[in-house]
Amino acid sequence: MHERELVIVGAGPAGMAAAIAAHEEGVKDILLLERDQYLGGILNQCIHTGFGIEYFKEVLTGPEYAERFIHNLLGLQGIEVSLKSFVVHLAKNKTLTYLRPGELETVKARALIMATGCREKTREMVHIAGTRPAGIFSAGLAQKLINIEGLLPGKEVVIVGSGDIGLIMARRFILEGAQVKGIIEIQKQSRGLTRNVVQCVEDFDIPMYCRHKIARIHGRDRVEGVDVVAVDEGLNEIPNTGFRIGCDTVLMSVGLIPENELVEMAGVALDKKTNSPVSDTLNTTSIPGIFVCGNAFKVYDVVDSVTRDSAACGRLAAAYLKGSNG
């Protein structure tokens, strides 16, 4: 088994920023593992604009934002990028087992940064009753189907939750010629950025039902409709306020959960509610030398802050390596 100074898992904006920052601090033996076949992570499917406003003072699309870091990163000596590399096991002593085409590799890291991002909450996690037909998607999956695969998930869409991906997907569906029949938000107001509410919802006259929730999903083979009901301050259903919206698609945009199953496997303590590492300081975990950054550490609103905080994580790991060397 070989040993590496710093191993970073995940080459989205967080992993790339951390790698570049650690390199700047003098770490010259970095292995960056990414399970996909390209760098950039989720940015690749975010073809809308709105990235980089803080960091570059420019308005970029997701892939454009990623490209700036990819370009920078690939020019650096001392960072080895390994694509199609899927980490399947992490031990407490920072030994990683990963798959890459034709191989099962093991590598021991002196310091480790996990930048594995988030997954979306599902319909099941918010326990919506009813049937389980085709036509229920997470907003991110719908985005991938449209933007990457060129497929239209459905024609009459109801969106559950008003997170940013949901709002952006509402506009996307309309531009694809589909109908968005409503956005159902249980809170008093949208949880998305104001600019997304204006540009994606209000400009297209999409009905937004705040303080409402989906009580039931109908349809045997494919979604046929949803029951919507108003809720009070305590989020309890208000009797006799229910109504049905006919639709063939339900899009779930009810929040993100940090993906930390690997560090959990190594014994890092996670918060049971948020799935983030339990920690007082940014990017650290209960195991010295294992760091977590980006959306895996906490869910961020914009990528610019991910870049900023993940760069800090790269420097933190560099300092840790210096300290343990010295």
Add this chain to the structure above:
Amino acid sequence: MRPYDVVIIGAGVVGAAIGRELSRYKLTVAILEKSEEVGFGVSKSNSGIIHPGTQNPTGSLKGRLCVEGNRLMRTLARELGLDFKEVGELIVAFDEEETFRLNELKKQAEALGVPRLQIVDKKWLEEHEPNLSREALAALYAPTAASISPYRLVFDLCENAIQNGLELFTESPVQGIVKTRDGFDVQTPRGVFRSRFLVNAAGLYADQIARMVGVTDVTITPRKGEEFILDKKREHMANHLLFPLPSKISKGILVIKTSDGNPMIGPTAQDISDKEDLSTSDDGLKKVLEGAQRMIPSVSADDIIAYFAGLRPVAGEDFIIRHENAVAGCVTAAGIQSPGLTAAPAIARMVVRILKDHGLALKKKFFFRAHQTELRHLFSIPFSVTRRLIKKDPSCGDIVCRCEMVSAKEVREAIERGAKTLDGIKFRTRAQAGRCHGSFCTTRVMKILAEGRKIPLTQVTKRGKGSQIVAGDRRDA
């Protein structure tokens, strides 16, 4: 066309087990199934428990077949390469009266022939089941209870029967049956299937099929059971299958160890009228959570990653397995409610015996291939073996489903072995069955399926006709 010796209607666990049993003999046998895949009826949505035979009235047919089925399932699972986990069950008593009833249950079960029963006390429970509620006083321990993957059982029974000569026709709903002088003409959209003998194993629709041959005394009432699947992180919260004391209509809310590792809680029991109503409810969730927390107080709604409802086909208290004397050659297997999964191999034997008694000649085939290769999951084996497999075939290490770590190789193999839908792939491989619910892997699985079946992506379905995943291609719009 030469008539079949036997046509079986329905490819649930019962029809599949009968088909496999008949495939031992020199006979022509066909199974007609209305769904796109086998096992998509009642047999895919249940608790997957191989019951020991407790909780059945002495003298009941289902009790006797359950005990026999539990015994037969061991050989069957070994032959088919299925994961059979003998985890044992505890029927837990929470007060003096319940503790007293345990003795009664034990006697009843022993009369049915359930082996190795034992009443265990609080101290035993604290040692062997540390997360169990402190309120538990004693339990009836049945070590022969086990869990199995119910859908894989059906897939493998069918696959093995087909290897031994059985013919399977999916998307072939039986629409009418004509009794002829020496057999039956069974009508489907694929045409007429002629047969000397007929077996009705149509699950929830066994009453419909019975009426087609003029049998009117079978009525199936669906009894709904809602179940909730928990994150694999909770795999070790219980060491046994945990049962409360049974009521008149059900075994109560259980904490279930499944063969795939994810614990499950449920099922509810509610008589309904609509045989297609597979919806779950807020009320069901509440009841199941309360019931499960009574056993394991630390279970929480946050642990839930999936849920479903199944319908038990109830026709009175017991199974109905008989030759229809008014319709010579027709055998009914109806009302196969719980423990039907367990009993299936015993039901199969019984049905074959009835067929024989009514004139079906049984001659053993010289070559009967009982064994079949197991679908091996990359991470249920040690890393050293995984490494060797990947070196030999890189597609073993090409991970499609990241939550359950399912490879492209496994998905392709599932398709080669009969999966035609996304659910078919999920049930066989667990791809899309993990905590992200397919958010990450659905597109990749769709592509492999489209490629394997040579269909466009727009034709890929979740579980058959009408359940297309997407509405269309953007470029066509």
